[in-house]
Amino acid sequence: MAPLLQARGITKRFGGLTAVSDVSFEIEKGSIVGLIGPNGAGKTTFFNMITGLYTPSDGDMIFNGQRINGTKPSEVTKLGIGRTFQNIRLFAHMTALENVLVGQHCRMHTGLLGTLFRTPSMRAEEKAARQKAFALLEYVGLGRNSADEMAKNLPYGDQRRLEVARALATDPKLLLLDEPTAGMNPKETDALTELIYRVRDERDLTVLLIEHDMKVVMGISERVTVLDRGIKISEGLPREVQTDPKVVEAYLGTGHAAKGKGGGAPVFDKA
Amino acid sequence: MPNTKRYLTTGGVGFAVGTFFLWNYPNLGLGAALLGGLVIAALCLLYSAPLPDMIKAGLIAGMFGAVMTIVYGTHKPGVAIIAGMLSGLGAGLLAFQRSPQANPKKAAILGAEAGAIAGAWTGLALFVMAFVIAPAAGISAGDFAEHLSETVILADTLGLGSDILILLFAFGFSTLTGALLGAAACAARSLPLRPNIPLLAVIALPVLLIPLIDRAGNLLLLDALIPIYIFILLALGLNIVVGYAGLLDLGYAAFFAIGAYTTAMLSSPHLGINLSFWLVIWVAAAVAAIAGLTLGAPTLPLRGDYLAIVTLGFGEIVPILFRSLGGGPPGGTLTLRFFGMPIGIEQVDLTGGNKGINPISPPHLPLIGDFEPSNKIPWYYLLIVIMGLAIFFINRLRDSRQGRAWMAMREDELAADAMGINVVRTKLLAFSMGAMFSGFGGAFYGAFIGAIFPSSFDFSVSIILLCMVILGGLGNMTGVIVGGLLIQGADKMFIPKGAELFRRIAETKARAEDTSTVGVSALQDLTQQRLLLFGIVLVVMMLVRPEGLLPNERRKAELHPDDDTINSNSVAAEAEADPSLAA
Ligand SMILES: Nc1ncnc2c1ncn2[C@@H]1O[C@H](COP(=O)(O)OP(=O)(O)O)[C@@H](O)[C@H]1O
Ligand SMILES: [Mg+2]
Numbered sequence: 001m002a003p004l005l006q007a008r009g010i011t012k013r014f015g016g017l018t019a020v021s022d023v024s025f026e027i028e029k030g031s032i033v034g035l036i037g038p039n040g041a042g043k044t045t046f047f048n049m050i051t052g053l054y055t056p057s058d059g060d061m062i063f064n065g066q067r068i069n070g071t072k073p074s075e076v077t078k079l080g081i082g083r084t085f086q087n088i089r090l091f092a093h094m095t096a097l098e099n100v101l102v103g104q105h106c107r108m109h110t111g112l113l114g115t116l117f118r119t120p121s122m123r124a125e126e127k128a129a130r131q132k133a134f135a136l137l138e139y140v141g142l143g144r145n146s147a148d149e150m151a152k153n154l155p156y157g158d159q160r161r162l163e164v165a166r167a168l169a170t171d172p173k174l175l176l177l178d179e180p181t182a183g184m185n186p187k188e189t190d191a192l193t194e195l196i197y198r199v200r201d202e203r204d205l206t207v208l209l210i211e212h213d214m215k216v217v218m219g220i221s222e223r224v225t226v227l228d229r230g231i232k233i234s235e236g237l238p239r240e241v242q243t244d245p246k247v248v249e250a251y252l253g254t255g256h257a258a259k260g261k262g263g264g265a266p267v268f269d270k271a
Numbered sequence: 272m273p274n275t276k277r278y279l280t281t282g283g284v285g286f287a288v289g290t291f292f293l294w295n296y297p298n299l300g301l302g303a304a305l306l307g308g309l310v311i312a313a314l315c316l317l318y319s320a321p322l323p324d325m326i327k328a329g330l331i332a333g334m335f336g337a338v339m340t341i342v343y344g345t346h347k348p349g350v351a352i353i354a355g356m357l358s359g360l361g362a363g364l365l366a367f368q369r370s371p372q373a374n375p376k377k378a379a380i381l382g383a384e385a386g387a388i389a390g391a392w393t394g395l396a397l398f399v400m401a402f403v404i405a406p407a408a409g410i411s412a413g414d415f416a417e418h419l420s421e422t423v424i425l426a427d428t429l430g431l432g433s434d435i436l437i438l439l440f441a442f443g444f445s446t447l448t449g450a451l452l453g454a455a456a457c458a459a460r461s462l463p464l465r466p467n468i469p470l471l472a473v474i475a476l477p478v479l480l481i482p483l484i485d486r487a488g489n490l491l492l493l494d495a496l497i498p499i500y501i502f503i504l505l506a507l508g509l510n511i512v513v514g515y516a517g518l519l520d521l522g523y524a525a526f527f528a529i530g531a532y533t534t535a536m537l538s539s540p541h542l543g544i545n546l547s548f549w550l551v552i553w554v555a556a557a558v559a560a561i562a563g564l565t566l567g568a569p570t571l572p573l574r575g576d577y578l579a580i581v582t583l584g585f586g587e588i589v590p591i592l593f594r595s596l597g598g599g600p601p602g603g604t605l606t607l608r609f610f611g612m613p614i615g616i617e618q619v620d621l622t623g624g625n626k627g628i629n630p631i632s633p634p635h636l637p638l639i640g641d642f643e644p645s646n647k648i649p650w651y652y653l654l655i656v657i658m659g660l661a662i663f664f665i666n667r668l669r670d671s672r673q674g675r676a677w678m679a680m681r682e683d684e685l686a687a688d689a690m691g692i693n694v695v696r697t698k699l700l701a702f703s704m705g706a707m708f709s710g711f712g713g714a715f716y717g718a719f720i721g722a723i724f725p726s727s728f729d730f731s732v733s734i735i736l737l738c739m740v741i742l743g744g745l746g747n748m749t750g751v752i753v754g755g756l757l758i759q760g761a762d763k764m765f766i767p768k769g770a771e772l773f774r775r776i777a778e779t780k781a782r783a784e785d786t787s788t789v790g791v792s793a794l795q796d797l798t799q800q801r802l803l804l805f806g807i808v809l810v811v812m813m814l815v816r817p818e819g820l821l822p823n824e825r826r827k828a829e830l831h832p833d834d835d836t837i838n839s840n841s842v843a844a845e846a847e848a849d850p851s852l853a854a
Contacts, residue, residue, distance in 0.1 A: 051689055077691035085689075091682035094675070101672075102679045106691030108672050112700070115671040116664055126671070170691050 002065060004029040004174055004206050005050065009059035012045050012230075019045040021230040022059070027174070032200050032207040034221030034238070036214075038251060041227040043210045044086055047176055050208075051083050052076040064173070078106045082172030084163040086179045086210070092152035096142060096162050099151050100133040103169025133169065140165040140195055157188035161195065168199070175199065177209045181216055189213060196220055218242060226250070278319055281815065285315030288807050307769070310338065324369035325381050329388025329453075332362035335760075336393030336449075342768035344400040345408045345775060348419035349488030351445055355393040356477045359386035359449025363456035368821070371461075378461035379454040386453015387446050394442030401438055408772065409779035421488075452477065466666075478655065482648045493647035495763045500654050501716050503755035506739040507661055507748060508708030513737070514746035515674060516701035517681025519579040521733055522566075522586020526706035528728035529562045530555040530713020532593055535628035535723050536621065548634035552714040559710025560703040567702035571695055574684070586733050590725040597624020622725075629722035642718075650719055657715060661708050662748060668704065669748075677701050678746075731802055735762070738805045742812055744819025753821055758808065766804075 003026035012020040020042040027033050035043050048054040050061060052073040061068050068076055082103075091099050108129060114122040137147055140161040146154060151162060160180055167175060180196065181189040193216050200207055200220070211217040217224060218238040226234040226241055228250040234241050241247055290308030317331050336351075336358030343350035363382035372378035397419065405415040416434035419441055452473065459470035485492045505527055512520045533555040537546045546554075570581050597620055608614070622628065633642040634653065642649045668674050676697045679687040688694050717723050735758065743754020812819065 053685070053689065072693075073685075073688040074691050074693045077689060083689060085686065089683050089686040089689075091679045091686065093682055094678055098675055098678070102675050102687070102692070103690050105672055105676055105679075110672055112673065115667055115673055118667060122671075166690065 003027055004064060005208070006062040007046075007050075007059065008062065010046070010049060010056050010061060011058035012042070012049060012054060013057045018230050020049070020056075020227075023227070023230075023232045024059075025225050025232065025235060027206060027208060029173075029206055030204070031222045032196075032209065032220055034217040034224040035208060035210045035227065036212070036217055036224060036241075037227035040229075041250075042230040043227055044178055045230075046227070047083065047178055047208075047210065050076070050176060051081055074106065077170050077172075080171070080173035081176065082167035082170040082174070083176040084160075084167050084178055084180060086182060088159050088163055090151040090159055090162060090166070093150060095148050096137060096151055096154065096165075097130070097133050097147040099162055099166050100136050100169045101129055103166040104129050104132065104171075107171055136165045136169055137162075139168070139198075141191070157184055157191065160184065160188075160192060164192075164195065164199070168203070172205065174206045174208065177207065177211075179210050179212055181211065181213050189216065193220065214242075278316055281319050282312045282316040284811065284815070286312035288811060291807075310334065325366050325385045326388060328366035328369060329362045329385040330392065332358040332365055332385070333389035333392025333449075335361065336389055336445075337396035338765060338769075340393055340396040341400060341404060342765055342772055343490070343492075344397070344415075345405055345410055345772060347488060347490045348397065348400065348415060348441075349421075349484070350490055350492065351393055351397050351419075351441060352448070352488070353477070353481060353484055353490070353492065355390045355445030356448045356452055356480075358389040358393050359452040360456050360474065360477055362386050362389035362449065363453030364460065366453070367457045367460045372457070373461060373463075375458045375461045379458035382457025383450045383454035385457075387450035389453065390446040390449020391442070393449065394445035397438055397441055397445075401434070404772070404776075407779060408775040409782075479652075482651050486648065493651050497647060497650055497654055497719060499756065499759040499763055500651075500658060501712050501719075502736065502739065502759050503752055504654075504658050504661055504712040504715075505709050506736050506743075506751050506755045507658075507665055508705045508712070509736050510705075510740050510746065510748065510751045511665065511668070511677070511708070512701050512705035513740055514751070515669060515681065516677040516698065516705075518698065518701060519575065519582070520702075520705070521579050521583040521730075521737070522589075523582075523705070523709065523736055524728045524730070524732035525566075525586045525589035526559045526562055526709040527713045527716070527732065528589050528593060528725075529706075530559045530710035531717040531723045531728070532622060532628070532713075533558045533710070534714040534717040535631050538718070539628055539631045541623060541628045542621070545632055548632065548714070548718050552711060555714035555717075556707045556710035559713065560707040563703035563706025564699055566706075567699045571698060583730075583733075586730060590728045593622045593728075594624055594725040596621040597626070625725065627722055627724035631717050631721050631723065633718055633721065644721060654715060654719075657711055661711065665708070665748065673697075673700060681746075734802070735805055738809055741819060742808055744821040747819070747821055750819050750821035754819065757820075758805070761804065 005027040007026075008024050010020055010023045011018065023042075023046065035046065037043050045054065049056050050063075050068075052068065052071050052075065055070045059069075063076075063079060063081065066079070068079065071079075091102060094102070108125055110119075110122040110125055113119075134144065134147065138144070142154075142158055142161055142165065146158060151159065154162060164177070164180065167177075177196070181192050184192065196207070196209070196216075197220065199205060209217065209221065221238055223236065224234075224238050224241045225232060226244070226247050228246075233246045233250060234244045236244075286308045288308075288311065290305055314331060314334055317327055317334070320327060322330075336354035339354040340348075340351045343354075362385040366381050366385035367378060370381070372381055401412040401415045401419075406412060410418075413434055416437045420437045455473045456470065459467060459473050462469060464470075481496065482493060484490070505523070508526075509520065509523045512518050512523070534548075534551050536542055537544050537554060538548060538551045539545065566582065566585050570578050573581060633644075634649075635641050636649070639649050642653070676687065676692045677700075679690065679692055680694060680697050684694060687697075720727075739755040739758050740751050741754070742758060743752065744750025
């Protein structure tokens with residue numbers, strides 16, 4: 001079976017800095033893949049090239065058999081790639097429900113005239129969208145009383161969940177999660193990990209996950225790819241990667257080993 | 272009391288600003304300026320004072336009623352009736368805003384109390400008028416009361432003989448109507464309906480009654496109200512662009528001009544095209560919407576300050592363009608060079624240059640005939656219909672897929688893009704929809720004034736509109752309407768009428784003392800003072816209440832960061848925030 005996403009020799013240069021260098025890898029449909037690496041390794045940059053926020057300097061990004069380099073982010077989303085952001089980027093002054101409704105924007109069809117005259121099809125679509133939004137909020141564990149809360153006022157952990165709900169609302173085939181547990185306390189982390197398990201198990205989705213918390217990555221991923229300074233240094237099953245000397249060195253080399261989260265060495269991080 | 276300092280600052284700032292501004296007014300003089308400053312200070316204080324909401328709402332709304340009664344009173348005491356109604360309604364809504372009630376009965380009581388206080392305030396102003404201000408302006412209390420009884424028709428028919436009885440009757444009437452409207456407004460607001468038809472009916476009632484009372488009392492209020500409403504219509508359109516979509520547009524008056532000029536060119540003897548207003552208003556809106564697209568397209572990559580500068584330029588260019596399309600001498604030719612070859616173009620006077628286009632044909636309806644400049648009532652109702660439709664459709668836009676896309680783009684353009692929103696389309700739609708509503712406004716304006724000049728659409732118009740939107744509350748239509756009423760009311764009603772009143776007082780005094788009236792200058796060009804006022808309003812609002820008077824609930828939290836609880840974890844996350852996306 002052809003892979004869902006295929007990166008071929010992807011490179012991204014910012015002036016003199018090569019943030020991602022000749023990275024090739026594939027994601028099989030239905031799998032969960034972890035993308036790890038020390039801070040500044042180029043993981044987010046790689047994500048941004050998948051979602052169209054950056055255009056690769058070199059190489060091809062192929063999604064579902066279609067080349068998507070240089071495609072606008074909104075078009076990429078329409079093709080079926082949904083994402084969350086490392087630093088939360090919710091629509092802060094819209095309600096949780098509205099955030100999820102915005103996620104459904106590209107799957108809705110009502111045009112200007114339909115809106116102005118509130119045609120039956122517009123009403124039906126709007127009603128279905130709201131129902132779906134409520135269902136998604138519930139699915140990620142945000143109750144009905146969070147729906148009318150402004151995103152900005154939600155607790156931090158709930159904001160992360162809301163971002164997942166918003167990404168799911170775009171009906172993605174491929175879900176990209178950029179450090180979904182960053183900044184969370186252990187309890188929130190556990191809850192979110194559990195949510196990712198459920199997304200994998202219950203929805204027909206492929207997940208690419210950037211994560212610093214090794215417990216999360218190793219537990220959840222079927223395969224792991226490791227970036228260091230823009231270069232893919234290792235790839236394979238979590239267990240293999242964990243013991244790969246190159247990976248251990250990359251993590252130790254950054255001097256974050258003792259800190260655990262935010263660049264901790266996989267081997268030593270048993271927290 | 273922990274907030275004493277805040278109250279003192281608010282009151283002090285209000286007083287200083289009010290006095291300074293009013294003192295700048297050529298006709299007012301220092302005494303009047305101090306008085307005005309006190310009123311403004313009192314309003315500021317009331318707003319933040321620790322009084323029960325009901326009393327506070329009544330006093331604040333009543334203050335407007337009282338000031339309106341006083342500035343119009345010498346000529347038109349009957350204004351008190353409208354002022355009482357409106358302040359009662361305002362008090363009810365304000366009271367509800369501050370302490371919402373789910374129980375309609377309780378809400379009605381709250382509204383009745385607030386409305387009665389407001390109405391009584393307004394009625395009280397009549398006594399002040401009769402015994403203090405009218406005599407100072409050369410009208411005896413008796414004449415004032417008589418004049419009052421002519422407009423308060425009921426008082427006349429009841430044959431109330433004495434002045435005091437007439438005043439008391441008007442006082443009671445104002446209190447009662449205030450209480451009734453306040454109660455009705457509050458009760459309607461407490462109903463969990465969407466759309467809330469009873470509330471709309473309660474608000475519509477005085478709005479629809481105004482022309483009739485106006486005619487009965489010969490108050491001539493519509494002359495001021497119609498331009499005020501036109502500006503509110505424009506502000507509602509601007510609110511789409513600035514409030515919903517978050518695109519700072521400093522040249523919005525250009526679309527107003529385009530709507531008005533389209534109407535003028537298609538519906539006047541000037542070019543010999545004389546289409547019906549009912550057709551032209553749609554054409555004007557369409558042309559304005561297309562102009563919105565045309566402006567929007569080159570500004571797509573721009574954000575914030577850069578966008579503001581480009582729109583500002585557009586706002587300057589459009590009136591200049593209309594000025595220069597006026598052509599040269601009749602039959603003259605304009606010579607252009609095309610690769611060195613001279614090409615003569617016959618110059619056509621499209622826009623009348625500086626002289627503008629005059630006259631513009633009025634609308635025509637079967638039963639009414641041509642709308643006459645002298646009879647403002649059909650104009651008023653036509654404008655109400657246009658505004659009603661505008662509010663209705665803008666509401667629909669906001670609560671839709673399109674409206675959510677605007678707001679998402681305002682909140683975070685990059686995230687909106689990544690969530691599948693076509694940012695280009697969304698921006699262009701905001702520009703063209705915003706422009707479209709000012710096209711309607713421009714068409715009505717052209718037909719109503721009957722003549723247009725390029726100078727009516729300069730930069731200050733864009734700024735006034737922006738002030739209205741910001742004062743009321745970005746992104747909230749009710750707020751925009753309230754902000755518009757306040758700024759435009761001050762601009763077109765309170766200040767000019769106040770200046771007139773003080774001029775009369777000064778003249779009366781001069782006559783009594785047999786000194787010359789030299790130095791009591793006539794009303795001068797107000798432009799400078801107006802701009803000063805708007806500048807001050809903007810600065811003060813940004814300092815005291817950046818979210819506007821009636822903030823969109825969604826924006827409130829952002830602008831007072833110290834008020835909301837920040838989860839300590841989010842600080843950690845921000846520290847780890849990724850540099851590439853932080854911009
Ligand atoms: N837009 C940009 N301009 C310049 N440098 C960038 C940009 N985006 C990312 N970088 C740089 O690319 C490198 C990789 O960053 P990033 O992909 O965010 O790393 P990670 O997500 O793995 O921590 C960093 O050195 C970062 O500073
Ligand atoms: Mg990153």
